[in-house]
Amino acid sequence: MDNLLLELKKQIIAQLNLQDIKPEDISDDLPLFAEGLGLDSIDALELIVLLQQYYKIKLTNADDGPKVFRTVKTMAEYIENHQTDK
C-alpha cells in the first residue's frame, strides 16, 4: 500500500504538472479538491485518465468520482480493490 501511495502521488504531480509540490507535501488524507490540494474539474478528468492509463481501471459510474478522488488514500484503496477483483 505504501508503495502504491508514493507512486500515485508522483503520478498525480506529473500528470497535473503540479509545480513546486513534492510527494511528501501530499499527505495520504489530504483532500485533493477545494481546500486541500485545490484541484478542479479539469484535474478530475486528468485523474480519470491517469487511472485508466496506469492501472487500466475505467471509472464507469460517475457518481463514484467524489468518493474515489477524495484523497490519495481513497484512490489507492479503489485501485487495490479493483486490481484484486481482476
Next chain:
Amino acid sequence: MYIRATGNISPQHTYGHPLFLPELVEYVDNRLSCIEPDYKGIIDAKQIRRMSRIIRMGVASALECLQEAGIDMPDAIITGTSYGCLEDTGIFLSRMIEYNEELLTPTSFIQSTHNTIGAQIGLLLQCNNYNNVFVHSGFSFESALLDGIMLLREKEASNVLIGAIDEITNISHSILNRMGLYKQNRISNKEIFKNKSKGSIAGEGATFFLLSNESSNTDYAKLIGLRTFYKPQKVEDIKKEILIFLEENTITLKEIDLIIIGKNGDEKLDRVYDCLQSEIFSQNVIINYKNLCGEYPTATAFALWLAVNIIKFGKIPKAIDYNGVSTSKIKNILIYNNYLNKHHSLLLLSECKN
C-alpha cells in the same frame, strides 16, 4: 489611433528591458527562439501549470502591455495567431496516435485551440468584454489590428488590447523545414541578408499593443493607416498599392523618415524588396527586422513594436544595421511586409504631437 503601450517577448531582449535593443542577440541556426522571462512573479503558480510556453508568453506580454498603459480592464481583447497553440496541439495529436484514440488528456485538448491565449487573458483579468481571435495566416495580426481600429472608430471601445502570438515547436519546425521554408545550412542571423540562399530563419513572438482613440499625452505613436493586399501579380502592383496607401493617408514618400521592410533572407522572396529598394524606396532610409525575430506569419507585430519604439526613443537601435544615411528626427514610419509573397501589408505610423 494612439498606441499607448507595448509588451513584447521575442528572440531579442525585449521583455522588461529598459534599453531599446542595445545589441543583436546572435543565433547560428535556422531557428530563433524567444527569450522568456521567469514567469513565477508574473503569473499565479496555480494557473501557470496548465499553460504551455506560447500561452505563458502571450499572457506575460499582454500583462506587461496593460501594466505599462495603466489599464486593468481593456474594452476589448483581440488576438491574431496563425499557428495557434501548436505545442498542445502536437501533444494531443501524438497521444491520439499513441493511445489509439483513447485516454486523451483534457488539458492539452482544451489549451490547443487558437483562442486560448485571448481567453486566458480574459480569465486572468476577469474581463467579460469583447474578445476575439483572428486566424488568417499571414494576415492574422493585421486582421486583429483592423478589428481593433474599427471598434475604436465606431466608439464601441475606447481602448483595445491587440496582440499577435505565434510559436515554433520541434514538430512544426521539422515540417516547415521539410517544406523548404528555412535555410538548410547553419547561418548567423547577422548574416542572413548578405548570404543569398533559399529559405529563411524560423521565428516566433508574442507582441501586444494598447490602442486608444483618445490621446493620453503619454502615447508613444499614432497609427495612421493599415492596408493589406493578397497575392499581387507583379512588383508593379505592389508599387501601385503602396502609392495608393500613401495617397489615402495624404503623405508622400519624401515625408517618410524610415521604412521598415520584411526581408527574410530568402533569395527569391527578397527580390520583391530589392526591387522596391532600388526603385520607389531608393531615396528612403530602410531597415530590416527579420534578422531580429525570424520569419513567422505574425512577424509584422514585431515590426510595429520596433517602429513604435523608434518613435518613442527617437532613434534606430544599435542592434540594427541600416544604410548609413543620417536621419533627423524620425516622425513618420512606413512598414511594408509580405509573408511568402502572398500576404502583403502596409502600416503607417507617426509621432504624437503631445
